[in-house]
Amino acid sequence: MLQGFGSRTITAIALVVVAAIAVFLLDWDLQPAIITLVGGIAAALAATGTGDGPIEMLRPVESVRQPSPPNVQEIIQAIVQPVLIVADGRVTHANTVALALLGKHIVGEDVRVAIRHPGAAERLASPTSGVPQGPINLVGLGTKDQHWEMHVTRASGGQRIVQLVDQTGNYAAERMRVDFVANASHELRTPLASILGYIETLGDDKAGEDAQVRGRFLKIMFDEARRMQRLVEDLISLSRIEAEKYRLPDRAVDLGALISEVRSELLDAQDKRSGDIVTDIDLGVPPVAGDRAQLSQVLHNLIGNAMKYGRPGSPITIKLWRDAAGTVRISVADEGDGIAPEHLPRLTERFYRVDPGRSRAAGGTGLGLAIVKHIIERHRGRFDVTSLLGKGTTVTVMLPAHVQTYQATPASSDPNAAVIKR
Structure with missing residues (x-):
C-alpha cells in the first residue's frame, strides 16, 4: 500500500500517527508506553537512512523502564526539618522529625491542634485564607528554650505546606x-x-x-x-x-623549647614566683602542627593564670608528654584554692569570672580561657580543666603531632624510650 511513497513521506506519516497516539496516552498518564512507542518508531526511522527506499519493517525495541516518581511522604521524609502537608485544615502528611516534635498522633488532626501555639493559630485558622510571605516566630514549641520559624506555602488543590525551621542556635x-x-x-x-x-x-x-x-x-x-x-x-x-579558625596551622612547633622560653619570660616578669615554676618534659616528644605565636599565647595565659591564682610560694608544675595514642599533651597545675564544680562548664565563656573582684585585682580581662579555647580548636586539639577545692587546678591541652615531619614510636611509661624518627 505504501510502495508509491518515499521514505521521507512515510516518516512524516509515522510521526503524525505517533503524535496522535502520544496525546491519547498522555491523557492516561502512560509515559512509559509513550517512551516505548517513540523509541520503536525512532529506531525504525533511523534504519531508513536519508534515501527514498521503502520501509521494510519496524523493529520492536526493548521497553525502557522508568522509575516511578517518589510520593509525597518519601519527599518530605528526606527533609531534615519538621514538615507538614495540610489539606482542609487537617494534617495529611508529616515527616519523622515533625512526628518527634509534635507527636505521632498529629496525622489526621486539625493543624491548630497539631501545632499548639498561639502564634500559629491565626496563620493556620483558615485553609483558604491568603498566606503572608513572612515567617512566624514560635518560642517554646517543643521545649521552652527552643525557637522555631514557621513557614507556610500555598500548594495546588488548596493544600498548604508547613515547615518549621529550628532557629535555637541562631x-x-x-x-x-x-x-x-x-x-x-x-x-x-x-x-x-x-x-x-x-x-x-x-x-x-x-x-x-x-x-x-x-x-x-x-x-x-x-x-x-x-x-x-x-x-x-x-x-x-x-x-x-x-x-583564622578555618586555616589549619601546619608548621612544626617544638613545645619543649617553647615552654622553656615562656617560663623564662614569666619568671623575669614575676620575681616573687622565682623558682616556683617546675617543668617536667619527656624526651622524644614530637613537635606539633601549629602556630608558634598562638601556642605561646596559650602557655602565657595558662601559666599566668596559675601564677595569679596559685597560693604564693606553692609550686606550678608544667608537664609535656606523648600519650599511647600519639597525642601530645601539656598540663599546667597549680596548688591554689581550686574552682567549684558549677563554675567549670562556664570557664571558657567570654568575660566569665569565678571571682570578679579577685580577677580584676590580678589584672585579668575575663577573656584568657576563651582565647585558649579558640586557639586549641583552630589547632584541632582539645583541653580539659579539673579542679578540687582547696587543692588546686590542672589544665591539660591535647594537640596532634606534626606527622609530616616526625613519625613517633608508640609511647612508653619510660620517658627515655620515646624515639624520634626523621
Whole structure:
C-alpha cells in the first residue's frame, strides 16, 4: 500500500500517527508506553537512512523502564526539618522529625491542634485564607528554650505546606553576641570612667599642687589605662583567632623549647614566683602542627593564670608528654584554692569570672580561657580543666603531632624510650 511513497513521506506519516497516539496516552498518564512507542518508531526511522527506499519493517525495541516518581511522604521524609502537608485544615502528611516534635498522633488532626501555639493559630485558622510571605516566630514549641520559624506555602488543590525551621542556635549566637558587646562596653567603660574622674580631680588646683596626691592619682590612672590596653589587645587577639579558625596551622612547633622560653619570660616578669615554676618534659616528644605565636599565647595565659591564682610560694608544675595514642599533651597545675564544680562548664565563656573582684585585682580581662579555647580548636586539639577545692587546678591541652615531619614510636611509661624518627 505504501510502495508509491518515499521514505521521507512515510516518516512524516509515522510521526503524525505517533503524535496522535502520544496525546491519547498522555491523557492516561502512560509515559512509559509513550517512551516505548517513540523509541520503536525512532529506531525504525533511523534504519531508513536519508534515501527514498521503502520501509521494510519496524523493529520492536526493548521497553525502557522508568522509575516511578517518589510520593509525597518519601519527599518530605528526606527533609531534615519538621514538615507538614495540610489539606482542609487537617494534617495529611508529616515527616519523622515533625512526628518527634509534635507527636505521632498529629496525622489526621486539625493543624491548630497539631501545632499548639498561639502564634500559629491565626496563620493556620483558615485553609483558604491568603498566606503572608513572612515567617512566624514560635518560642517554646517543643521545649521552652527552643525557637522555631514557621513557614507556610500555598500548594495546588488548596493544600498548604508547613515547615518549621529550628532557629535555637541562631538565637543563642545572637544572645552571645549581644552579651559580648555589653560586657566589652562595660569592661572598657569602667577604667575609662576612673581615668576621667582622676583627671577631673587633678584639674583642681589644690590636688594638682600636692605632689604626693598627684603621684598616687597618676599611678591609678596608669594602671587603669594598662587594664584597658590589655582588654583591647585580648579583643583584637580573639577577633584574629576567630578569623583564622578555618586555616589549619601546619608548621612544626617544638613545645619543649617553647615552654622553656615562656617560663623564662614569666619568671623575669614575676620575681616573687622565682623558682616556683617546675617543668617536667619527656624526651622524644614530637613537635606539633601549629602556630608558634598562638601556642605561646596559650602557655602565657595558662601559666599566668596559675601564677595569679596559685597560693604564693606553692609550686606550678608544667608537664609535656606523648600519650599511647600519639597525642601530645601539656598540663599546667597549680596548688591554689581550686574552682567549684558549677563554675567549670562556664570557664571558657567570654568575660566569665569565678571571682570578679579577685580577677580584676590580678589584672585579668575575663577573656584568657576563651582565647585558649579558640586557639586549641583552630589547632584541632582539645583541653580539659579539673579542679578540687582547696587543692588546686590542672589544665591539660591535647594537640596532634606534626606527622609530616616526625613519625613517633608508640609511647612508653619510660620517658627515655620515646624515639624520634626523621
